[in-house]
Each structure stands twice: as C-alpha cells, then as structure tokens.
Amino acid sequence: MELTVTDLAVGRGGVPVLAGVGFTLRAGQALVLRGPNGSGKTTLLRTVAGLQLPMAGTVAGADDRIAYAAHADGLKAALTVAENLRFWASVFGQSDIAPALAAFDLEELVDRPAGRLSAGQKRRLGLARLMVTGRDVWVLDEPTVSLDAASVALFAEAVRGHLARGGAALMATHIDLGIEAETLDVSGFRAAAAEMDAADEAFL
Amino acid sequence: MRALFFRDLALALRAGGGFGLGLAFFLIVVVLVPFSVGPQSALLTQIAPGVLWLGALLACLLSLDRLLAVDWEDGALDLLATSPLPLEGIVAVKAAAHWVTTGLPLVLAAPVLGVLLNLAPSGYGVLVLSLALGTPALSMIGAFGAALTVGIKRGGLLLSLLVLPLYVPTLIFGAEAARRAAEGLDSGTPLLLLAGITLAVLAAMPFAAGAVLRVNLR
Numbered sequence: 001m002e003l004t005v006t007d008l009a010v011g012r013g014g015v016p017v018l019a020g021v022g023f024t025l026r027a028g029q030a031l032v033l034r035g036p037n038g039s040g041k042t043t044l045l046r047t048v049a050g051l052q053l054p055m056a057g058t059v060a061g062a063d064d065r066i067a068y069a070a071h072a073d074g075l076k077a078a079l080t081v082a083e084n085l086r087f088w089a090s091v092f093g094q095s096d097i098a099p100a101l102a103a104f105d106l107e108e109l110v111d112r113p114a115g116r117l118s119a120g121q122k123r124r125l126g127l128a129r130l131m132v133t134g135r136d137v138w139v140l141d142e143p144t145v146s147l148d149a150a151s152v153a154l155f156a157e158a159v160r161g162h163l164a165r166g167g168a169a170l171m172a173t174h175i176d177l178g179i180e181a182e183t184l185d186v187s188g189f190r191a192a193a194a195e196m197d198a199a200d201e202a203f204l
Numbered sequence: 205m206r207a208l209f210f211r212d213l214a215l216a217l218r219a220g221g222g223f224g225l226g227l228a229f230f231l232i233v234v235v236l237v238p239f240s241v242g243p244q245s246a247l248l249t250q251i252a253p254g255v256l257w258l259g260a261l262l263a264c265l266l267s268l269d270r271l272l273a274v275d276w277e278d279g280a281l282d283l284l285a286t287s288p289l290p291l292e293g294i295v296a297v298k299a300a301a302h303w304v305t306t307g308l309p310l311v312l313a314a315p316v317l318g319v320l321l322n323l324a325p326s327g328y329g330v331l332v333l334s335l336a337l338g339t340p341a342l343s344m345i346g347a348f349g350a351a352l353t354v355g356i357k358r359g360g361l362l363l364s365l366l367v368l369p370l371y372v373p374t375l376i377f378g379a380e381a382a383r384r385a386a387e388g389l390d391s392g393t394p395l396l397l398l399a400g401i402t403l404a405v406l407a408a409m410p411f412a413a414g415a416v417l418r419v420n421l422r
Binding site: 049050051052053064066067068069070071072073074075076078079083086087088090091092093129133 | 206207208211214215218275277278279280281282283284285286287288289421422
C-alpha cells in the first residue's frame with residue numbers, strides 16, 4: 001500500500017493556499033504536518049481525504065482507504081458510547097468494537113450517553129472510531145486537542161499499533177507523540193498570491 | 205445503510221430528537237381551523253380534505269431543516285462522506301428515516317383529525333391512501349432541499365422557499381384525490397398521478413441530492 005501525493009495545490013474558498021505539495025506515505029509510516037495556524041494543514045488533509053477537490057496535482061491510492069478525523073467528532077449526544085461506536089463500525093462493515101474501547105480506556109463509559117462525556121472523553125471516543133473503520137490510512141486533524149497527558153499516551157500507543165499492523169497515518173499536530181515520524185512543514189509550500197493584472201486592480 | 209436508518213430512527217425517538225414536532229403542528233392546525241372558520245359544518249366538510257393535506261405538508265416542512273443540518277454541525281456528515289456509503293444512499297436513507305418519523309405518523313393521525321373537520325365518510329379511505337402515497341415524495345424532495353442548503357446558517361427559510369414550489373404538484377393531486385372521494389366522485393386519476401410523481405421523485409431525487417451535497421461539502 002502506498003499513498004502518493006504529487007504536485008498538489010489546494011485552496012480554501014477558491015483562494016490557493018498551498019501549491020506543489022508532494023509526499024509518499026508507505027505502510028507502517030507516519031507523517032506529521034507542521035505549520036502555523038491558517039497555513040493550510042486542514043485544507044490539505046481534507047483534500048487528501050477526498051472531501052474537496054485539488055486545484056492541481058493528484059492524490060493516488062486514497063480511494064476507500066482513508067479514515068478521517070477532524071475537529072468535530074461526529075458524535076450523537078443522545079446515543080451511548082457503545083451505540084456511537086457500533087454505528088460507525090457497521091457503516092464501515094465491521095462489528096467488533098471491543099479493541100477500540102480497550103485502546104482508549106472507554107470500557108467504563110460504554111453505557112453513558114455521549115452528551116454527558118467530558119471534552120477529553122468525547123475526543124477519545126472520536127479517536128476510537130478510527131479503530132473500528134478497518135481502514136489503513138488515518139488522516140488526523142489535530143487529534144490531541146483536549147486530551148490530557150495520559151490520553152495522549154493512549155493515542156500514541158494506538159497509532160503505534162496501527163503502524164505495526166501495516167497501517168499509515170498522516171496527521172497535523174503540534175505536540176510530540178513520541179512516535180517515529182517524518183515531518184513535513186507546510187509553510188514551505190505556501191501558494192504565491194494570485195497575480196493581479198491591471199483589469200483586476202480597477203475593481204479594487 | 206441499515207445502521208444509518210436505525211440510528212436516525214433512534215435519534216428521532218430519543219429526547220430532543222424532534223419526533224412528534226410535525227405531528228403536534230398538524231394537530232394544532234387541524235384543531236384551530238374549525239375555530240377560525242366558525243360553526244358551519246357544511247363549509248368544514250367542504251374544505252376538510254384541503255386543510256388536512258395542507259396541514260400535513262406544512263408539518264412535513266417544519267422538520268426538514270434538521271434533516272442534514274444536525275449531521276453537518278457535529279461533523280458526522282464529513283465522516284459519512286469519507287465512509288464506504290455513497291452520498292446518494294445516505295440522503296435516500298435519511299429521507300426514509302424522516303418519512304417514518306414524520307410522514308407516517310401524519311398518515312396515521314389524519315383519519316382521527318378528519319373527524320374534527322367533519323370530513324365526509326366516503327373520504328377517509330382515499331385521504332389516508334393519498335397521504336401514504338404523497339408524503340414519501342415530500343420527505344425526499346425535502347432531503348434534496350436540505351442538501352442544497354446544508355452549511356448555510358439558519359438555512360431553514362431558504363429551504364422552505366426552495367422546496368415549496370416542488371411540493372405544489374403533490375399537494376394539488378393529493379388534495380384533489382381526497383376531495384373527489386369526499387364528494388363521492390371517482391378519485392383514480394389524481395391518485396395515479398400522485399403515485400407517478402412520488403415514484404419519479406424517489407427515482408431521481410437521491411441522485412440530485414447526492415450531487416448537490418457533494419458540491420456543498422467541498
């Protein structure tokens with residue numbers, strides 16, 4: 001398995017943000033995206049996950065392989081932890097949620113409605129969802145937001161396990177997870193501001 | 205697909221899910237009409253099929269803005285879009301769940317509320333039949349409207365304006381069928397046309413809704 005991104009240009013609302021991004025992600029490999037706020041990490045991740053179209057370039061090997069996790073966890077407050085997880089498992093054609101519950105220490109919370117979890121617990125449940133998708137490539141946008149140190153360790157352990165099983169991970173994060181990972185600083189790929197010609201200037 | 209359907213049903217039935225909102229609205233409209241029209245039972249009998257159909261349509265409209273907006277707000281729609289389910293299927297399943305939680309209760313409540321409006325006895329059967337044939341189209345068209353307006357803050361107004369013209373054919377033929385039956389006339393033709401509209405909507409709208417949803421998520 002290999003995810004190859006070639007000469008990718010991405011934009012937000014039609015404005016180019018990043019251009020010329022290229023990397024290859026192989027089985028067992030993790031790639032961490034770094035860059036200041038607003039530098040286009042989320043836009044790049046959404047493009048790789050197929051939620052938006054690239055402005056130029058290609059993403060190869062991503063079809064039906066990606067489990068995406070963003071700032072919003074997509075949890076339903078009225079459903080319990082187990083129901084939330086079981087729903088996502090069956091959407092992805094899986095059935096076993098026990099390993100995911102164990103990996104993120106959610107076993108004591110299985111019958112609690114997701115609406116009554118703390119922010120960190122919700123985040124853990126959102127990350128546990130990745131494990132029930134059965135997909136190889138995890139695309140994670142700031143996965144450690146609102147996690148405490150112990151939960152970050154649980155998450156790092158889960159990622160390590162995923163990589164050991166031949167998976168791959170692409171994530172935007174600012175903290176060091178203690179995982180052997182390559183880093184890609186997206187600020188080096190900033191797209192040049194669109195050049196204006198005289199006709200445009202007349203309207204500014 | 206089945207998991208999504210049952211999840212939507214479970215969410216609608218639990219606290220805060222909005223189940224019963226449409227039904228309560230329908231009840232309020234039908235209970236208030238006799239007060240506003242006055243004690244003229246002949247007039248009520250005459251307008252009953254139309255009022256029942258209009259009430260059902262507006263009740264259906266009332267719950268549409270939450271159809272996709274909730275999943276959009278909590279990020280579930282993005283996650284569903286990256287799942288193996290096709291967007292067309294997601295929209296169709298959500299429309300089906302909407303019909304079961306909103307349309308079906310309206311169909312079942314209509315004959316009871318028909319009594320309040322002094323509906324002619326010959327009209328009950330066709331009224332229920334026409335609502336049963338017409339409300340699935342209302343849910344599916346509504347899902348298309350919801351897909352068009354997903355991501356727009358307070359998109360409910362825009363949704364209503366977009367969806368109402370598309371509801372008109374269903375309302376015309378549905379109310380016509382119920383009216384003709386109540387007057388003792390043959391209602392076969394409007395029922396067939398109503399069924400035809402619903403079938404066309406069910407066949408085409410999931411693809412239209414899936415396409416606009418794909419554009420809106422990007």
